[in-house]
Amino acid sequence: MLYKYTDDHAIPDVIGAKHDLPQDIVNWIKIEAQPKPFEFRDDLKAGWDVCNESMFGQPDIGNTSPSSGLNYLELGLPYKVPYEKMYEEAHSFKEHYVPHRSMYEGHGGWKSLCIHGLSAVQTQYHDRYGFKKDDGSPDEDGNVPYIWTDICKWMPTIAKFFQETFTYETFARVRIMQLEPGGYIYPHTDWDLHKLGPVNLALNNPDGCKFFMKGRGVVPFKPGQANKLDIGFEHIVFNDSDEYRYHMIMHGAPGKGWGSIFYGSYQKLLRQCII
Numbered sequence: 001m002l003y004k005y006t007d008d009h010a011i012p013d014v015i016g017a018k019h020d021l022p023q024d025i026v027n028w029i030k031i032e033a034q035p036k037p038f039e040f041r042d043d044l045k046a047g048w049d050v051c052n053e054s055m056f057g058q059p060d061i062g063n064t065s066p067s068s069g070l071n072y073l074e075l076g077l078p079y080k081v082p083y084e085k086m087y088e089e090a091h092s093f094k095e096h097y098v099p100h101r102s103m104y105e106g107h108g109g110w111k112s113l114c115i116h117g118l119s120a121v122q123t124q125y126h127d128r129y130g131f132k133k134d135d136g137s138p139d140e141d142g143n144v145p146y147i148w149t150d151i152c153k154w155m156p157t158i159a160k161f162f163q164e165t166f167t168y169e170t171f172a173r174v175r176i177m178q179l180e181p182g183g184y185i186y187p188h189t190d191w192d193l194h195k196l197g198p199v200n201l202a203l204n205n206p207d208g209c210k211f212f213m214k215g216r217g218v219v220p221f222k223p224g225q226a227n228k229l230d231i232g233f234e235h236i237v238f239n240d241s242d243e244y245r246y247h248m249i250m251h252g253a254p255g256k257g258w259g260s261i262f263y264g265s266y267q268k269l270l271r272q273c274i275i
């Protein structure tokens with residue numbers, strides 16, 4: 001089925017109306033991120049297939065952005081996300097976020113804290129902290145001593161939401177990602193395969209802050225919107241606003257109940273693309 005782009009996927013005419021952005025990223029947005037027509041599978045029968053087989057061919061086809069397949073799926077959650085209160089709690093720690101991946105990648109103003117993880121400030125993948133197998137590959141999530149971190153005490157709405165409502169069978173990292181006014185995330189991929197992976201939940205999304213993907217234009221986000229993302233596509237974020245942006249990223253194993261959420265979300269997308 002041919003994907004039906006809406007206006008909110010379009011690349012803005014002006015990049016950097018309020019803040020400067022390195023010219024190589026501006027060029028990447030104007031050239032690489034332009035949305036191209038693509039088809040995706042419309043024959044999937046179960047939620048897990050939606051996560052793992054939303055692309056024609058095998059998911060492990062490398063980092064080259066393919067000409068087919070979904071880059072994100074908006075989740076239709078069967079409950080209200082208390083995003084206003086969650087935003088207030090996230091922003092109350094405004095000064096305490098730690099730089100994320102800025103030491104060895106070219107990001108600017110991108111910071112994080114873990115609600116669930118090794119600790120609040122260990123925001124990277126666990127192999128960065130020594131949790132590796134003998135062959136050097138990352139340990140399985142189940143072998144990593146993740147905890148609900150100390151900041152849960154100060155962010156009770158966020159903690160309760162993940163502990164009681166957005167219930168995964170197991171959580172790995174659950175992080176708040178802060179992007180400063182003018183901040184940007186440099187073009188990158190997060191793994192070498194294609195499937196719908198972590199869930200990205202917007203607590204706010206200021207006008208002017210946009211998430212771009214290679215060959216797919218803008219990935220729309222409204223406050224409270226949760227998108228399951230294929231982070232094998234090259235992507236960036238630029239916060240061209242005067243407000244801090246807070247999104248949450250959830251990694252883990254969904255478990256019972258989530259299959260119908262994924263499948264229902266996929267069916268809604270099919271209906272939108274038929275009309």
Ligand SMILES: [Fe+2]
Pocket residue numbers: 188189190231235
């Ligand atoms: Fe990423």
